[in-house]
Every structure is written in C-alpha cells, then in structure tokens.
Amino acid sequence: xxxxxxxxxxxxxxxxxxxxxxxxxxxxxxxxxxxxxxxxxxxxxxxxxxxxxxxxxxxxxxxxxxxxxxxxxxxxxxxxxxxxxxxxxxxxxxxxx
Numbered sequence: 001x002x003x004x005x006x007x008x009x010x011x012x013x014x015x016x017x018x019x020x021x022x023x024x025x026x027x028x029x030x031x032x033x034x035x036x037x038x039x040x041x042x043x044x045x046x047x048x049x050x051x052x053x054x055x056x057x058x059x060x061x062x063x064x065x066x067x068x069x070x071x072x073x074x075x076x077x078x079x080x081x082x083x084x085x086x087x088x089x090x091x092x093x094x095x096x097x
Contacts, residue, residue, distance in 0.1 A: 031055045047071040060090045
C-alpha cells in the first residue's frame, strides 16, 4: 500500500483518528477498487506482490484492524480497534477516488 503525504486543501478532511495517529495528513490515493500490490512501476514487498484481491470496504476494514493478517510481513504500525473509526477512514478513502 502506498502512503503519500498531502497538504492540498482541495482534498476531503482527514478523519481525526488518522491525523492524530499518523502525525500528518496521509492519503491512500485511489485505493478503493484497485488490486492490491499491482501499481506499475512500484516495487512491492513479497507479501503485497502475492496479494490476490481488490481493495474494497471489507478488505480495508480488515487491513485497518490487523494489517499483518491481510498481508503477511506487512510493515504498518497503525491498527484501529474501533469500528466507527475504521468506517470513517474508509469513507475518507472512498472520497479520494
């Protein structure tokens, strides 16, 4: 998963949980509906390169709950236990598409 910092005021407001936990505004550009680990020109870890799914609400929810369960060996320290916070983050990601 590619994380990019964005300072654009034209983007939807970042959910407070992301802002607080990440320390800066981060976005996953056009991730909803995209196959995992398949952006041309980007070098993915072995786990991401082997991923065989499309990022949808269910996969994003599972990813935000426990990234390593979805992609073994993934390095992402952020986890969100609260379903309402995960829903807000997923809603935000959908607005970015």
